Amino acid sequence: MRAFLLTGSPRGKRSTSHSLGAYVLEGLEDKGWEVEEGAVGEVLSTAQGIEDMIMATERADLTVLSFPTYFDSPPAPVIQAMEVLRDRRKRGGSLAALVNGGFIGSENNQASLMICRLFARDCGFDYRGGLSLGGGQLIDGRSLRDSGRMVTRTRRALDLAIDALADGRSIPPEAGAMMGRNLIPLFIFILIGNRHWKERAQENGTLAWIKDRPYQEEAR
Amino acid sequence: MKFRALLLDGSMKDEMDRVREATADLLKEKGFKVESVPLKERNIGDCRGCFGCWVRSPGECVVSDDALAITRSFVNAALIVLLTPVTFGGHSHHLKKALDRMICTMLPYFERHGGEVRHPRRYENAQRLVFVGFLPQRDNEAQSAFRELTKRNASNLRPAGWSTALVFSNERLEMSSIAISEAFLEAGVQV
Numbered sequence A: 001m002r003a004f005l006l007t008g009s010p011r012g013k014r015s016t017s018h019s020l021g022a023y024v025l026e027g028l029e030d031k032g033w034e035v036e037e038g039a040v041g042e043v044l045s046t047a048q049g050i051e052d053m054i055m056a057t058e059r060a061d062l063t064v065l066s067f068p069t070y071f072d073s074p075p076a077p078v079i080q081a082m083e084v085l086r087d088r089r090k091r092g093g094s095l096a097a098l099v100n101g102g103f104i105g106s107e108n109n110q111a112s113l114m115i116c117r118l119f120a121r122d123c124g125f126d127y128r129g130g131l132s133l134g135g136g137q138l139i140d141g142r143s144l145r146d147s148g149r150m151v152t153r154t155r156r157a158l159d160l161a162i163d164a165l166a167d168g169r170s171i172p173p174e175a176g177a178m179m180g181r182n183l184i185p186l187f188i189f190i191l192i193g194n195r196h197w198k199e200r201a202q203e204n205g206t207l208a209w210i211k212d213r214p215y216q217e218e219a220r
Numbered sequence B: 001m002k003f004r005a006l007l008l009d010g011s012m013k014d015e016m017d018r019v020r021e022a023t024a025d026l027l028k029e030k031g032f033k034v035e036s037v038p039l040k041e042r043n044i045g046d047c048r049g050c051f052g053c054w055v056r057s058p059g060e061c062v063v064s065d066d067a068l069a070i071t072r073s074f075v076n077a078a079l080i081v082l083l084t085p086v087t088f089g090g091h092s093h094h095l096k097k098a099l100d101r102m103i104c105t106m107l108p109y110f111e112r113h114g115g116e117v118r119h120p121r122r123y124e125n126a127q128r129l130v131f132v133g134f135l136p137q138r139d140n141e142a143q144s145a146f147r148e149l150t151k152r153n154a155s156n157l158r159p160a161g162w163s164t165a166l167v168f169s170n171e172r173l174e175m176s177s178i179a180i181s182e183a184f185l186e187a188g189v190q191v
Helices: A016-030 A047-059 A077-090 A106-123 A149-166 A173-180 A186-202 B017-029 B066-076 B093-105 B140-157 B173-186
Strands: A002-007 A034-039 A061-067 A095-100 A126-133 B004-009 B032-036 B078-085 B109-113 B116-118 B128-135 B161-168
Touching: A002 A016, A002 A047, A016 A034, A016 A061, A016 A095, A016 A126, A016 A149, A034 A047, A077 A106, A077 B093, A106 A126, A106 A173, A106 B116, A126 A149, A126 A173, A126 B004, A126 B017, A126 B066, A149 A186, A173 B140, A186 B116, B004 B017, B004 B066, B017 B032, B017 B078, B017 B128, B017 B173, B032 B066, B078 B093, B116 B140, B128 B140, B128 B173, B140 B161, B161 B173
Parallel strands: A002 A034, A002 A061, A061 A095, A095 A126, B004 B032, B004 B078, B078 B128, B128 B161
Antiparallel strands: B109 B116
């Protein structure tokens, strides 16, 4: 059996999307699967890259699509990859989705998951379900094995998903529920998140005008 | 004084030309100054997820291309109409590229809003948004996903009023015009 991980973050291997996807890939590899991976940003940059992506999804028994939610849905390059696969892919196979987002609540990825299911439908994939993680930047591209206790539930959810996917089953609902719980309490997320942005602005010397409105015009 | 309307056309080819033209004509008749942007013809790079628009050049993307002018128009329009072929229940990649680059219209901070966490708006201009999704025929699952997406988009962008219209190429253009007119009314646009 073969799995193909397609990561949709512009940050590539330094992304939480890759952290999640790589964990699943390693789990499948431990169960004897052959694995390969690609990054949407790279594959779309050349005609050969696009062909390679199409063929990788056609020879894989399972394609795992892992990406961040931008403005409530997949980033534009991920949608573009989906459009290409819908128009040109010729063979079946199954699809599972891993979605992470910047807001702490996993419900913010709901539209992204709906889009993945419809993509699978329109593309002829057998949809095996998806997992949604909020507060993805708390992982910040680190390996899940190096991310400490905060991701214990995340790893358990992914382990359940790996077992199911390796057996040819869909991701069980309990994995979704486990993955969907907040990594940290909401009020702490807001506190540390706001402190993080102030510190980043201070490092760049821009805190004094962080609320600037460069595009404001008088007449509307 | 004419209010500005911005039409962002996310079509892949010419599938939405008639709907876009009918919408623009409707708005012009009602006194709007209409800027219509065919996004597939614009040079818009992908968002890099670098957050430079928050902490390096607050309010402006660090990448200089057509997205900057589009965002400027977006910020200053009283009405924004986002036209897109419904793509797996969402926006086309052309429209999504433009939207992804508009994270600069938000502040980086987090706050509670409507029971969820959101970023505050950078600008206080009262705006109205109308999403127009185009499908070849009725597709309940795609329509439902599109409505969920636009609801979330509106929750993030926090316009003064918003609505969603779905139009179908296997129906008469008059039906599309009616759906869009009703969407304008629902969003609080007087047409």
